[in-house]
Amino acid sequence: MSEYLLEVKDLCKRFPIKGGLLGREVGAVNAVNNVSFKIKKGETLGLVGESGCGKTTLGRSILRLIEPSSGQIIFDGKDITQFNADEMRAIRRRMQIIFQDPYASLNPRMTVGDILAEPMEIHGLHTNKADRQKRLLQLLDQVQLPKDALNKYPHEFSGGQRQRVCIARALAVEPEFIVCDEPVSALDVSVQAQVVNLLMDLQKDLGLTYLFIAHDLKVVEYISNRVAVMYLGNMVEVAESHELYGGSKHPYTKALFSAIPSHDPKHQQSRIILEGDIPSPMNPPTGCHFHPRCWKATEDCKKSYPIVTSSSETHQFRCHNPL
Numbered sequence: 001m002s003e004y005l006l007e008v009k010d011l012c013k014r015f016p017i018k019g020g021l022l023g024r025e026v027g028a029v030n031a032v033n034n035v036s037f038k039i040k041k042g043e044t045l046g047l048v049g050e051s052g053c054g055k056t057t058l059g060r061s062i063l064r065l066i067e068p069s070s071g072q073i074i075f076d077g078k079d080i081t082q083f084n085a086d087e088m089r090a091i092r093r094r095m096q097i098i099f100q101d102p103y104a105s106l107n108p109r110m111t112v113g114d115i116l117a118e119p120m121e122i123h124g125l126h127t128n129k130a131d132r133q134k135r136l137l138q139l140l141d142q143v144q145l146p147k148d149a150l151n152k153y154p155h156e157f158s159g160g161q162r163q164r165v166c167i168a169r170a171l172a173v174e175p176e177f178i179v180c181d182e183p184v185s186a187l188d189v190s191v192q193a194q195v196v197n198l199l200m201d202l203q204k205d206l207g208l209t210y211l212f213i214a215h216d217l218k219v220v221e222y223i224s225n226r227v228a229v230m231y232l233g234n235m236v237e238v239a240e241s242h243e244l245y246g247g248s249k250h251p252y253t254k255a256l257f258s259a260i261p262s263h264d265p266k267h268q269q270s271r272i273i274l275e276g277d278i279p280s281p282m283n284p285p286t287g288c289h290f291h292p293r294c295w296k297a298t299e300d301c302k303k304s305y306p307i308v309t310s311s312s313e314t315h316q317f318r319c320h321n322p323l
């Protein structure tokens with residue numbers, strides 16, 4: 001048995017852009033470009049990068065909620081990109097997703113009990129009425145919601161509680177892997193820590209594996225074992241959290257992380273302000289896509305896309321002139 005639960009190989013997702021009267025293809029967005037990475041069982045891989053760099057597209061493609069254009073997704077040793085609809089249904093029980101906006105992802109006309117029972121219904125789990133009730137109460141307990149939540153509607157809860165309902169719904173089918181797509185970004189700062197801690201406790205208790213997408217680098221550092229950085233559809237660096245926060249190799253990672261204030265004023269790093277805008281993913285720059293904004297760029301960077309380099313077993317990056 002491999003120690004990896006998920007292995008993504010050369011994954012690409014291209015969105016064609018149609019235009020004109022005839023709806024012909026006038027261009028394309030390469031939202032995810034040859035992305036490869038692995039996640040070990042029980043591990044959290046954080047995924048960061050500016051808005052529009054392809055984090056959500058990558059997360060959804062892994063579950064095939066968006067159909068990948070090419071590449072392989074190997075879950076528990078099996079290439080699920082080849083799976084038919086029945087096989088996919090079975091594997092979806094093992095892979096779940098939690099979204100950013102807990103309100104939009106809950107049906108306002110359903111009680112929490114019905115919301116949590118629905119995935120069990122779909123997957124034929126706990127079909128006996130007494131078993132089902134027991135499982136519903138267990139789920140509420142796992143996400144620290146009171147028993148009477150079962151008969152309430154989403155609007156009767158706060159944002160943090162609603163996200164707990166979404167977490168319970170994901171847990172209802174006993175998944176092994178969860179894509180958490182900015183699960184705390186829409187919540188008050190005071191509530192964010194509670195939900196992050198809940199996710200970490202659940203991971204420990206249930207042996208869950210997470211892909212944790214976030215904007216907040218502090219949150220990512222706290223929850224992740226390893227962190228991957230995306231820029232314009234490409235994964236530019238991946239390393240253990242401590243390697244990345246202390247010693248990033250890619251100038252983009254360095255710039256991104258220089259914006260985090262340090263606890264220790266003596267170790268306050270100077271903030272790197274990137275020049276220029278994020279280029280359009282429809283028309284990315286030649287060579288390394290980051291070169292027009294990079295202070296270390298040379299002629300090579302304009303010409304060729306860098307191959308993957310390793311500085312340790314756990315630290316890989318794509319850069320011609322690493323730091």
Ligand SMILES: Nc1ncnc2c1ncn2[C@@H]1O[C@H](COP(=O)(O)OP(=O)(O)OP(=O)(O)O)[C@@H](O)[C@H]1O
Pocket residue numbers: 015029031049050051052053054055056057058281
């Ligand atoms: N259905 C679609 N059709 C066309 N383009 C799309 C579609 N979905 C996403 N894109 C484009 O793909 C790129 C990546 O989008 P994505 O939502 O994955 O980024 P993201 O990193 O999750 O951003 P954010 O941090 O804002 O959530 C963007 O340029 C976006 O406009």
Ligand SMILES: [Mg+2]
Pocket residue numbers: 055056057
């Ligand atoms: Mg997103």
